[in-house]
Amino acid sequence: MVLEKVILTGATGMFGKHMSASLKSIGTEIIPVTRTKNEGCIDWNLENWLSIKEMDQKFGNTCAIIHAAAMLPNDNNEKINSYIYDVNVRSCINIAEWALLRSVPIIYIS
Numbered sequence: 001m002v003l004e005k006v007i008l009t010g011a012t013g014m015f016g017k018h019m020s021a022s023l024k025s026i027g028t029e030i031i032p033v034t035r036t037k038n039e040g041c042i043d044w045n046l047e048n049w050l051s052i053k054e055m056d057q058k059f060g061n062t063c064a065i066i067h068a069a070a071m072l073p074n075d076n077n078e079k080i081n082s083y084i085y086d087v088n089v090r091s092c093i094n095i096a097e098w099a100l101l102r103s104v105p106i107i108y109i110s
Contacts, residue, residue: 002063003023003026003028003063003064004028004029004063005028005029005031005061005062005063006023006028006029006030006031006062006063006064006065006066007031007033007059007062007064007065007066008020008023008030008031008032008033008065008066008068009033009034009044009046009065009066009067009068009069009091009095010033010034010067010068010069010070010109011030011032011033011034011041011068012032012034012038012041013068013069015068015109016032016068016069019066019068020032031059031062033058033069034069035069035087042058042059044058045087046069046071046086046087046088046090046091046094047083047086047087047090047091049090049094050094050098052097052098052101055094055095055098056098056102059098062104063104063105064104064105064106064107065095065099065104065105065106065107066106066107066109067091067092067095067106067107067108067109068109069087069091070087070088071083071084071087071088072084092108
């Protein structure tokens with residue numbers, strides 16, 4: 001499979017920066033996704049569930065998703081833990097549901 005266009009969540013993170021550079025070096029178009037607004041990136045707070053239509057609008061036609069976004073705990077606060085659960089678990093379900101419906105393979109980096 002030739003990866004012409006790839007969605008990369010966590011694109012501005014430590015791993016994401018290296019993955020992005022590597023994929024670009026072989027001619028792959030990257031659709032970078034980040035939690036915060038960054039120029040040239042799609043912003044998506046992974047805490048927020050997106051509908052299939054919203055996912056289509058954000059991601060459109062892609063060959064694969066590399067899901068490398070995560071949030072690490074920095075406190076044992078119940079509210080923060082709930083947010084981390086949404087970002088780290090629910091977002092995977094949201095992405096997987098869309099990818100399954102669109103027959104788009106996922107690479108999940110944990």
